[in-house]
Amino acid sequence: xxxxxxxxxxxxxxxxxxxxxxxxxxxxxxxxxxxxxxxxxxxxxxxxxxxxxxxxxxxxxxxxxxxxxxxxxxxxxxxxxxxxxxxxxxxxxxxxxxxxxxxxxxxxxxxxxxxxxxxxxxxxxxxxxxxxxxxxxxxxxxxxxxxxxxxxxxxxxxxxxxxxxxxxxxxxxxxxxxxxxxxxxxxxxxxxxxxxxxxxxxxxxxxxxxxxxxxxxxxxxxxxxxxxxxxxxxxxxxxxxxxxxxxxxxxxxxxxxxxxxxxxxxxxxxxxxxxxxxxxxxxxxxxxxxxxxxxxxxxxxxxxxxxxxxxxxxxxxxxx
Amino acid sequence: xxxxxxxxxxxxxxxxxxxxxxxxxxxxxxxxxxxxxxxxxxxxxxxxxxxxxxxxxxxxxxxxxxxxxxxxxxxxxxxxxxxxxxxxxxxxxxxxxxxxxxxxxxxxxxxxxxxxxxxxxxxxxxxxxxxxxxxxxxxxxxxxxxxxxxxxxxxxxxxxxxxxxxxxxxxxxxxxxxxxxxxxxxxxxxxxxxxxxxxxxxxxxxxxxxxxxxxxxxxxxxxxxxxxxxxxxxxxxxxxxxxxxxxxxxxxxxxxxxxxxxxxxxxxxxxxxxxxxxxxxxxxxxxxxxxxxxxxxxxxxxxxxxxxxxxxxxxxxxxxxxx
Numbered sequence: 178x179x180x181x182x183x184x185x186x187x188x189x190x191x192x193x194x195x196x197x198x199x200x201x202x203x204x205x206x207x208x209x210x211x212x213x214x215x216x217x218x219x220x221x222x223x224x225x226x227x228x229x230x231x232x233x234x235x236x237x238x239x240x241x242x243x244x245x246x247x248x249x250x251x252x253x254x255x256x257x258x259x260x261x262x263x264x265x266x267x268x269x270x271x272x273x274x275x276x277x278x279x280x281x282x283x284x285x286x287x288x289x290x291x292x293x294x295x296x297x298x299x300x301x302x303x304x305x306x307x308x309x310x311x312x313x314x315x316x317x318x319x320x321x322x323x324x325x326x327x328x329x330x331x332x333x334x335x336x337x338x339x340x341x342x343x344x345x346x347x348x349x350x351x352x353x354x355x356x357x358x359x360x361x362x363x364x365x366x367x368x369x370x371x372x373x374x375x376x377x378x379x380x381x382x383x384x385x386x387x388x389x390x391x392x393x394x395x396x397x398x399x400x401x402x403x404x405x406x407x408x409x410x411x412x413x414x415x416x417x418x419x420x421x422x423x424x425x426x427x428x429x430x431x432x433x434x435x436x437x438x439x440x441x442x443x444x445x446x447x448x449x450x451x452x453x454x455x456x457x458x459x460x461x462x463x464x465x466x467x468x469x470x471x472x473x474x475x476x477x478x479x480x481x482x483x484x485x486x487x488x489x490x491x492x493x494x495x496x497x
Numbered sequence: 498x499x500x501x502x503x504x505x506x507x508x509x510x511x512x513x514x515x516x517x518x519x520x521x522x523x524x525x526x527x528x529x530x531x532x533x534x535x536x537x538x539x540x541x542x543x544x545x546x547x548x549x550x551x552x553x554x555x556x557x558x559x560x561x562x563x564x565x566x567x568x569x570x571x572x573x574x575x576x577x578x579x580x581x582x583x584x585x586x587x588x589x590x591x592x593x594x595x596x597x598x599x600x601x602x603x604x605x606x607x608x609x610x611x612x613x614x615x616x617x618x619x620x621x622x623x624x625x626x627x628x629x630x631x632x633x634x635x636x637x638x639x640x641x642x643x644x645x646x647x648x649x650x651x652x653x654x655x656x657x658x659x660x661x662x663x664x665x666x667x668x669x670x671x672x673x674x675x676x677x678x679x680x681x682x683x684x685x686x687x688x689x690x691x692x693x694x695x696x697x698x699x700x701x702x703x704x705x706x707x708x709x710x711x712x713x714x715x716x717x718x719x720x721x722x723x724x725x726x727x728x729x730x731x732x733x734x735x736x737x738x739x740x741x742x743x744x745x746x747x748x749x750x751x752x753x754x755x756x757x758x759x760x761x762x763x764x765x766x767x768x769x770x771x772x773x774x775x776x777x778x779x780x781x782x783x784x785x786x787x788x789x790x791x792x793x794x795x796x797x798x799x800x801x802x803x804x805x806x807x808x809x810x811x812x813x814x815x816x817x818x819x820x
Binding site: 237239268269270271272273274278280281282283287288290291292295297298299300301302303304305306307309310316328329331332333335336339340492493494495496497 | 562593601606609
């Protein structure tokens with residue numbers, strides 16, 4: 178393991194922040210405080226965290242409808258995110274995007290996306306721009322197992338492979354394409370097998386082990402930075418919640434759900450850190466409490482933020 | 498002024514912008530050494546090389562989708578889609594991604610990109626290679642739609658489209674590619690949203706764009722011989738639309754006829770008619786008439802295809818019926 182204590186502590190902070198953000202979103206949605214749809218990342222925190230720990234500000238990501246984790250991991254501002262969930266003017270998108278469209282282009286976050294599989298061509302273009310400008314920046318396209326069935330997956334991996342673009346295709350296989358279990362929508366177990374169709378490396382890792390994710394992403398991102406082209410990385414995990422808040426997920430076998438809950442990535446990392454003596458339980462508890470306090474402050478910020486003026490409906494359609 | 502064809506004028510516009518701005522690049526199917534299916538990009542590969550003129554796989558979604566990502570990341574892509582009929586293969590990338598990114602992100606993104614694509618019937622290319630579908634794009638807030646009819650406009654609008662900070666659909670007509678005309682040299686810009694009166698007249702306003710502009714102009718000679726002095730207005734860009742120019746012309750003539758090559762139902766002519774009804778009803782002394790193809794797919798047989806395309810005779814007959 179190449180990870181230093183500070184890096185692991187930082188990753189731990191990111192993971193518990195995502196957990197706290199999403200847990201709060203469950204509450205807020207149930208209380209009717211968040212309009213629209215929310216798709217939560219609970220249980221998958223290790224993936225965004227392990228991947229984005231390898232990225233710098235200059236690097237790009239394209240996220241998904243289940244995007245809160247990616248945004249937090251890439252350095253997104255929690256207050257602006259929460260205000261966007263509330264639809265307030267102080268939000269990332271001035272309340273015009275909501276959960277499914279949060280973006281921070283200055284941080285290289287090219288947006289969550291309401292269309293499954295739509296981020297891959299966009300990230301491919303961002304990777305093209307990195308190469309075209311002669312920088313060593315890279316792009317990461319996050320997408321799910323369901324999106325790996327879309328034509329955009331094929332077109333993007335194919336284009337990126339022939340042009341050797343600096344990109345990582347990061348598949349979050351959380352077991353479910355809405356209500357469809359993986360075995361019902363694809364005839365393979367390892368989505369990374371699809372990499373061979375493009376002549377690029379493909380690797381599958383335990384998506385609930387943040388260190389394994391970090392290491393796989395690190396190898397893929399290094400390869401991209403060096404100009405050796407794309408990699409398909411599959412992180413296997415499990416979506417704790419329904420597809421969206423309000424989906425009772427009756428299609429899940431409760432035994433499977435129970436089993437996956439025992440594989441919670443956060444206690445796993447805690448155990449590792451305690452074993453390595455990188456932190457004491459009290460220190461970890463403090464980090465958690467700090468994350469929770471930040472979420473509470475973000476909610477307060479959002480609640481106190483103004484609603485948009487109806488005139489805002491008409492602005493931002495075109496750039497002048 | 499220099500004589501060049503419409504295709505050469507498009508290329509001249511692209512070349513000038515590529516020389517001026519290193520962030521402009523072109524990608525599409527067969528656009529490099531092959532020069533594009535209709536030869537529009539011929540020679541650009543030799544001039545700008547493989548970094549800036551790139552053949553893509555037959556992958557319309559990632560041609561347009563990667564242009565969106567590259568534009569958001571600071572480049573100014575030109576993406577060629579070989580026929581406008583193929584836009585169905587990349588519609589999400591245009592209408593959900595390119596068009597909405599700025600608005601969804603609260604004005605904090607810019608998507609300066611051009612999708613160049615040829616439209617139009619008259620080649621015996623049948624139902625999937627002959628269509629005009631501009632109202633697909635005009636119906637999308639966030640996208641601009643440009644349809645030049647002359648070589649000079651083709652050049653000036655291309656430069657304006659590349660310089661624009663928004664996604665622009667630049668729709669070129671296959672029948673017009675070999676048509677020659679006088680084109681200003683150097684950085685000639687035709688602003689988006691400015692109509693052009695291609696023929697002044699006093700008795701009726703004919704609004705027509707792209708290939709249909711030429712049909713309308715051809716019809717005016719016979720109409721003049723019959724004592725009807727028609728004004729022909731070319732909107733040049735449908736979004737933004739020069740509403741004032743249309744209303745001003747109708748105020749002068751009192752009559753409006755719209756010609757387009759899209760099928761009638763939900764074609765852009767309906768939008769222009771509605772505009773004049775809402776904002777210029779008092780100017781009208783006759784019903785607004787549309788001359789368009791019928792609501793059918795485009796047939797292969799040249800006789801059937803000829804019956805599909807609005808021609809001079811149909812325009813003349815429709816105008817005469819108003820007098």
